[in-house]
Structure formats: C-alpha cells, structure tokens
Amino acid sequence: MRNAFVRLESLVQLDINRVIKTYREGHRAVDDVSLRVGPGVLGLLGPNGAGKSSLMRVLATITRPTAGTVTWDGVDVARHPDGLRRVLGYLPQDFGVYPNLSAPEFLHYLAAAKGLSGRSARARVQELLNLVNLADVGRRPLGKFSGGMRQRVGIAQALLNDPLLLIVDEPTVGLDPEERMRFRNLLGDLGSDRVVILSTHIVPDVEAVADDLAILAGGRLLHRGPPGDLVRAADGQVWELVVQAADLSALRDRYEVTRAVRTPDGVRVRVLHPEAPAHGAVAVPPDLEDAYVRIVRSAGRIATSAVAR
Ligand SMILES: Nc1ncnc2c1ncn2[C@@H]1O[C@H](COP(=O)(O)OP(=O)(O)OP(=O)(O)O)[C@@H](O)[C@H]1O
Incomplete structure (x- = not known):
C-alpha cells in the first residue's frame, strides 16, 4: 500500500x-x-x-x-x-x-x-x-x-x-x-x-x-x-399541503408534485411552485430531492418549448 x-x-x-x-x-x-x-x-x-x-x-x-x-x-x-x-x-x-x-x-x-x-x-x-x-x-x-x-x-x-x-x-x-x-x-x-x-x-x-x-x-x-447551493436555489419554492386522494391527480396536472405520502388525514404532498399552490399550503425548507426535481424539470420544459417553437 x-x-x-x-x-x-x-x-x-x-x-x-x-x-x-x-x-x-x-x-x-x-x-x-x-x-x-x-x-x-x-x-x-x-x-x-x-x-x-x-x-x-x-x-x-x-x-x-x-x-x-x-x-x-x-x-x-x-x-x-x-x-x-x-x-x-x-x-x-x-x-x-x-x-x-x-x-x-x-x-x-x-x-x-x-x-x-x-x-x-x-x-x-x-x-x-x-x-x-x-x-x-x-x-x-x-x-x-x-x-x-x-x-x-x-x-x-x-x-x-x-x-x-x-x-x-x-x-x-x-x-x-x-x-x-x-x-x-x-x-x-x-x-x-x-x-x-x-x-x-x-x-x-x-x-x-x-x-x-x-x-x-x-x-x-x-x-x-456543492449540494447545498442547489438546495438554496429552491428556497421559498417548496410547499406542503394535505389533499384528499381523489384530488391528487388534478394537483399533479397543475403543479410539480415532488412527493406524496398517504396519512390518516389524506395525502401529504410537497409541491414545487414560486407561490403557494393552494390555501393552507405551508412553505417548507427544500431538500436535495426537491432541488434536483426542480432543475431537471425546468430544463425539460425549456427543451420541450424549444422543440415546440
Ligand atoms: N451503445 C449505445 N448505442 C446507442 N445509443 C445508446 C448507447 N448507449 C446509450 N445510448 C443512448 O444514449 C442515451 C444516454 O444513455 P446512458 O445509458 O448514457 O444514460 P444514463 O444516464 O446512464 O441512463 P441509465 O441510468 O438509464 O443507463 C440514451 O438515450 C440511450 O438510449
């Protein structure tokens, strides 16, 4: 050695x-x-x-x-x-x-x-x-x-x-x-x-x-x-809210949902959006998963709109 x-x-x-x-x-x-x-x-x-x-x-x-x-x-x-x-x-x-x-x-x-x-x-x-x-x-x-x-x-x-x-x-x-x-x-x-x-x-x-x-x-x-830089860039853009299971797919159609966890009260979801996606949504600190989804999805959207043009 x-x-x-x-x-x-x-x-x-x-x-x-x-x-x-x-x-x-x-x-x-x-x-x-x-x-x-x-x-x-x-x-x-x-x-x-x-x-x-x-x-x-x-x-x-x-x-x-x-x-x-x-x-x-x-x-x-x-x-x-x-x-x-x-x-x-x-x-x-x-x-x-x-x-x-x-x-x-x-x-x-x-x-x-x-x-x-x-x-x-x-x-x-x-x-x-x-x-x-x-x-x-x-x-x-x-x-x-x-x-x-x-x-x-x-x-x-x-x-x-x-x-x-x-x-x-x-x-x-x-x-x-x-x-x-x-x-x-x-x-x-x-x-x-x-x-x-x-x-x-x-x-x-x-x-x-x-x-x-x-x-x-x-x-x-x-x-x-550093991972921390990416996470900081997503500050203020991650929201948590609880929705009924039946409403989840409509929410997904409108917003970027990074996670959905079933709880006894409904589905607890994390949403990426510059403003509160719904009444009662609470701003939460982003984590690396949120930050990663944010950057990959926004790059995907840019690529798609470039192709559509
Ligand atoms: N030998 C090859 N010939 C032709 N296309 C290839 C070849 N290897 C990979 N590709 C294509 O290149 C792109 C990138 O593939 P690559 O395997 O490098 O990605 P990746 O990020 O490692 O994904 P995964 O984790 O799914 O392997 C894909 O569209 C894949 O289909």
Whole structure:
C-alpha cells in the first residue's frame, strides 16, 4: 500500500473538456460537458437516459469521445489510456461475472489481469473480501449469489489496484438498505484521498456521500457545485399541503408534485411552485430531492418549448 504522503503528493486531477458522445444512429448522449474533478466524491446525478453511463464509459476509456478531451494528470486518456488504466477502478452499470467461479477465484483472476500476483494478490483479495463482507462465502459459485452480493464483488474488483480514480456507475442498485448504507460509508471513506465519481439516479446516495454534485439531463450538464447551493436555489419554492386522494391527480396536472405520502388525514404532498399552490399550503425548507426535481424539470420544459417553437 502506498504511504499516505506519497499518495497525496501524486494525486492528480481529471479534466473533462467539452466532451460530446454521439452514437452511430446520431443520438447525442453526452452534449458538450466540461468538468474538473479533484479528490473527494463527486455525485453525478441524472434521470435515466441522461448520459451518465455514456460519460462514465468515456472516462473509463471503454469508448472514445466523439469530440472533446479527457485528461488525467494532463495526459489525453483517449490517446494514451495506459497511465489512467493503471490507477483506475471501474464498476460498470452492467457488471458481469463468471458464474462458475467463486468470489476469491474471480478476484484472483482479475488481479492477475491487473498485474497483481502471488502473496500481494492473495493479501489484497482477502482484504477486499473482508471489506465488502464476503469473507465467509467460501467456494460458492458467483452464479448462486444474490444481486447485492454480486454487486459487492463488483465493488471489490474495482478496488483491486487501490485506484486513484474510482468510477462507480449506479452501484447501489440491487443492494438492500443495510448494504446500501455500508456501501455509502465505504465510498465516503475512499473519497478522502482519491477521486471518486458516483453516478446514480438515487438522490439519497448522493446526499449521503457527495460533497460535490454534477447534474446531467439530456446529455447536458445542468449544475455543478456543492449540494447545498442547489438546495438554496429552491428556497421559498417548496410547499406542503394535505389533499384528499381523489384530488391528487388534478394537483399533479397543475403543479410539480415532488412527493406524496398517504396519512390518516389524506395525502401529504410537497409541491414545487414560486407561490403557494393552494390555501393552507405551508412553505417548507427544500431538500436535495426537491432541488434536483426542480432543475431537471425546468430544463425539460425549456427543451420541450424549444422543440415546440
Ligand atoms: N451503445 C449505445 N448505442 C446507442 N445509443 C445508446 C448507447 N448507449 C446509450 N445510448 C443512448 O444514449 C442515451 C444516454 O444513455 P446512458 O445509458 O448514457 O444514460 P444514463 O444516464 O446512464 O441512463 P441509465 O441510468 O438509464 O443507463 C440514451 O438515450 C440511450 O438510449
């Protein structure tokens, strides 16, 4: 393991500069995105189809950008991918395993592919199995693992080379609440001395670990900055009221409803609107979920009105 001083000294930065990714059919999945990412956890949040995985694949050098550059330590990773790949840990969204191998066998196999072997590989595999709570699964084949267990193997493989850049794409999908909490804690710890990019559509994942937030929708970067800034921008625009269940759909037609919870008195709803949506609505402090819905929906409306024009 590197010593902490050397590690911080050698810590470098990822620069995403005007990246565009267009697929063969002409669909632009990533549309002119620029981001500078340093140590810590960056939450990349966006709805399904926002372009998160496409951007992650470009960063992980799985695919090349159609235009723009990604540099790591000042080196263009599309032209010279090896330097980045040596220090990269990547958990793709569609992480696949060999179903007949056990977790240790699979991790040893991948360790060898990353140039780790012998005693150091054995020690690292054991350390990671402990870290992801899979030390006692023995020789059970991965094909018999639950989704959450398989995801934990995915996390372990991404950490094999003690990466300086860790990219995890929708990592908590399939995890139960306890596993999700463990994983969030782990990511938070890892972010203390490396660059971690967590791509997700789950707001509480980001809320729990990310001190920096980027929001992507329709391939475009809508926001970059601390989550608190985004939340503050929604101040005074979130209202709570209780409506009868029968009135909920009419309310949804008129207003942006961010949450609806059934209570014995009716449905308690949160509404995003510049003014009180109804008599008796009470202004409440916004949270990240409100702020996220607000920015994504308003971008969607702008895009729709541009198309309609
Ligand atoms: N290999 C591909 N070929 C063509 N289109 C693609 C390809 N991969 C993704 N897309 C399209 O690009 C857009 C962005 O997809 P992407 O998977 O990057 O988004 P995402 O934010 O990760 O969403 P999700 O969480 O649903 O995967 C979508 O419209 C998707 O259909």
